[in-house]
Amino acid sequence: MCRDYLRPVLLIFASIAVGVVGWSGYMLLLPVALGFPVLWSIAQTRSVAALVSAGYFLAASRGLPQGVAAFYSSDIWPGLLLWLCASSSFVTVHTVFWTINARTRPLRYFLAVVVMSIPPFGITGWAHPVTAAGVLFPGWGWWGLGLMTTGLAGLVTRIWPAVAIALTGFWLWSAATWTDPKIPDGWRGVDLELGVSLGREAGLQRQRDMIATVRGAATDSARFVALPESALGFWTPTVERVWTGALRDGAATVIAGAALLDAGGYDNVLVAIDRKGGRILYRERMPVPGSMWQPWRSWFGESGGTRADFFTNPVVAVGASRAAPLICYEQLIVWPVLQSMLHDPDFVVAVGNGWWTKGTSIVAIQRAATTAWAKLFAKPLVIAFNT
Template sequence: MKFSPSPRSLALSAAFVAGGIFTGAVGWSGHTLALAAGVLFPALWAFAPSRGVAALVALAHFLAASRGLPEGVAIFYGSDMSMGLALWLMASLMFVAVHAGLWTPKTGWHRPARYGLAAILMSLPPFGIAGWASPITAAGVLFPGWGWFGLAATAIGLIAVTTRYWPIATLVVGGAFAWSAANWTPPAELDGWAGIDTSFQFSQAGQYADYAQHMATIGMVKEAAGQGASVVVLPESAFGIWTETAERLWTRELAGIDVTVNGGAIVIDQSGYDNVMVEVGGQGSEVIYYERMPVPISMWQPWTTGGANAHFFANPIVDFASVRIAPLICYEQLIIWPILQSMLYGPEVIVATGNGWWTGDTNIVAIQKASAEAWAALFGVPLVMAFNH
């Protein structure tokens, strides 16, 4: 006898999937406080009527959260939207596979334990490489200034909403959000530090800063220094390919100016390249940070040579301008382990940079900034950001 789902079961399934769209679209809208919407995702996943529906909830959540990806990929590669759609779906596979595989119809301790495992898996390599849209990112919105206690409280809340006590857990989390939203203030800035946003555009991937861009950027740094900034942070890729010629240009132009600059660059080696932060001033330069997790596929390509190197757990904090910083370049702001690893070492400031020339009219850069703000708020650490839009 062929089974035919009833209209009621179809409507229920559709409601769960719509909930996944809501948590992804609202939570990752690019507004920091909206990250709290993601807290509802674990409950939708846990109480889904079947494994198939749970998988669809996870898919809906991830695709809604990363909805800017198809357009961004098309711009980055100069291709049509079909390639963007294909990579968008591919990016969701790990998230969906983990949540579909760990879903269970069993009640009691099974659901919270399995959600906890799913959250951990999606926070660490290898699954965490695609760990976008993690509800734990809301910790800084729910419990700003609580640090590791706020992270633990959020984790407990996320697990609690998968149990039969979910109404109480939802009320508690909702109360925490209401209190935080009413008293919300953006993360502090450091006196004398300036993050400079730029708007340099490229027609395709593989283009880097030319002489005109270097001189325009140097002009911005000099202007910031003239306004009192002693430390300037520039976006990812602001220096283009870092060479001895680029170093001589910058040190010559900054000679006699009391300013230290942190700028993004790439450094080429025998196997590919590193996406880095460079400290430069009138006395010379130094590569201070090697990106731990470049963007998969477009930058990090472990199946071939020529891509960006991934340093997964290396250099979680670095010294810059005599300050201990937690560096986050671009994609690292969207996933979990880089920032948590950095915070274990007690940095004095978070420095978040990115290059969003390829993001078009999407909200990808806004999501990166919101994530960085949430983490800075959670740990009560100042935040300096610089993005090329």
């Protein structure tokens, strides 16, 4: 009887360990997440598979309760509720697709991988093991993604030890030869440490401080400067005039986060500003569900919240190049980056405003995931975060 309980308990604890280590924010540890499909496949009942899935996902997203509490300046309970709700899609998908039939298990797990990569379930498709493709197969592009997907399916078969050994070999070789993605020529990303005030303090002095930061970063070799999400606050004609005037005597182009407000809600955007003026460069495809994207408001005739542009503007033109923009939450899920890569951009621009994640590994995980995707497709990467 004890043995009947011991195996499931060990699988659950192992899945928690895999989630904690794989999603610790250390990029070269991302392949540890590949332990999840193995544990899922050797669960002997559907209920144990559900618990294994829950243990992995909750451990991987463990920073969410504390982050939500900080974001709303509340106690831990709203964060815990959101944490559990967010896990429901991952657990449901992996519970439904689990099977005791070893012959059909690879196909069913492949379907779970696909379902968790695209909307609607992919909206909360964090901690996806396929993200490790960039660590195991840097520079392999779509071939590497295909090999990663094949490897994931192989990890749920009876020959999973051989597959695991092969993937470990790729992992060790990659770790031994690893180099970070290059920064695009002529670009510089600026990290800020302005905390909660970024995007909320919108006075003229804050804009002047930002302008001074850009002038310090812009040089002859760096004509494009990226600022974090929400760096400009609300994008208005007045803000545009202030920045255009400040850039009139230089050749720099600023790419910065802002909010574009109207009667129905707002868009989380990136704007491009130079001496000729400013323009909306990019509208976020997938804002944070719950805190930003609140589609249920429209069901009750209410306005507000951030709009989700889902599959629009996967790449944008910046100068003579094409960039794949990723704002904050988009760096944690799969489909925005893959949609952008279908258009073969020249580089990736990743920005975020992570002040609310203090004391968690969320920003480190965002950086690690974005770096892994950039390495997989051999794309230069520019990052700008506020903490």
